Amino acid sequence: MLTHKLAVAEEWIANHTGTPFAEPVPAPLTEAALQLAAYWYVQREGASDVRLTAVPFGVLELINPYRESVTGHVAS
Numbered sequence: 001m002l003t004h005k006l007a008v009a010e011e012w013i014a015n016h017t018g019t020p021f022a023e024p025v026p027a028p029l030t031e032a033a034l035q036l037a038a039y040w041y042v043q044r045e046g047a048s049d050v051r052l053t054a055v056p057f058g059v060l061e062l063i064n065p066y067r068e069s070v071t072g073h074v075a076s
Contacts, residue, residue, distance in 0.1 A: 009036035018068035032062040
């Protein structure tokens with residue numbers, strides 16, 4: 001299950017940043033993937049009394065420098 005959560009976290013980061021999650025992976029992206037996978041593993045229940053967030057604190061801050069900037073119209 002952890003291997004799957006880590007693979008999904010890596011794909012989520014690649015989609016969010018617009019760049020492939022490929023070797024060599026910068027240390028901040030690896031840390032973000034590990035944090036995200038661990039969070040999703042701990043919060044894997046469908047219902048909880050605790051207020052949940054989609055992404056734990058710190059993950060977006062780690063990956064934002066790697067995010068591709070897109071301005072203007074993007075043709076599909």
